[in-house]
Amino acid sequence: MKQLFLIFALAVLPLSVYAATAxxxxxxxxxxxxxxxxxxxxxxxxxxxxxxxxxxxxxxxxxxxxxxxxxxxxxxxxxxxxxxxxxxxxxxxxxxxxxxxxALKAVNVNSASAKQLAESLPGVGDKKAQAIIDYRKKNGKFKSAADLEKVPGLGQKSVAGMKKYLKF
Incomplete structure (x- = not known):
């Protein structure tokens, strides 16, 4: 009887302890x-x-x-x-x-600085504004929006978008 209890204790108790944590x-x-x-x-x-x-x-x-x-x-x-x-x-x-x-507003393209052009005209940043100034210095004043189309970097679409903000 003691042997049977011992076998049971050795076999079942470790299992029950393990099972409790598993x-x-x-x-x-x-x-x-x-x-x-x-x-x-x-x-x-x-x-x-x-x-x-x-x-x-x-x-x-x-x-x-x-x-x-x-x-x-x-x-x-x-x-x-x-x-x-x-x-x-x-x-x-x-x-x-x-x-x-x-900040868009009408601006005179013949007298405005590059900064004023960049701030006032849609689609014109610092580089395009400087291109407008350089073209103006080399070729004289702009007479119409069509003259702006000759500026490198400006095309028909971009000039059409800024027409209402242009003064000459």
Whole structure:
């Protein structure tokens, strides 16, 4: 009787302690081993070892997957930061163009400075404004909007968009 109790204590108690800390699925699998091999201690022990080994391998696989997920999340976060930076640049560019549009007003292209041209005419930035000044110095005053089309970098469409803001 003492031997039977000792075998029971050695076989069942460690299992119950382990089962208390293991997750539900592992408990269920160990329970299946115990019920399937009630009378055969060797087979029961082998079955439980296989279940524990499988659980250990699953834990390793889960840890590897968690590492991969963590790296993927980090990469996603880096991309998100890059997208935010790009978005901020686009917003800044849009804000500056909106500011330029608000300052649109009629300007005399024969007497205005490059800064005044850039601030007052739609589609004209610092470079195009300087091109207008350079053309004016070289070829004389502008008489009409058609004369502005001869400035390098300005075409029919851009001049048509600024016609209502031109004075001669």
């Amino acid at each position: 997750d539900k699925e592992l408990k269920a699998q160990i329970g299946k081993c115990e019920s399937k091999y009630k009378s055969d201690k060797t087979k029961k022990t082998d079955c439980i070892k296989k279940v524990k080994k499988a659980a250990k391998n699953t834990d390793k696989a889960s840890a590897n997957k968690a590492n991969i997920d963590k790296k993927a999340e980090s990469a996603k976060s880096d991309l998100s930061k890059a997208d935010k930076s790009k978005s901020d640049k686009v917003k800044a560019a849009t804000a500056s163009s909106v500011t330029t549009k608000k």
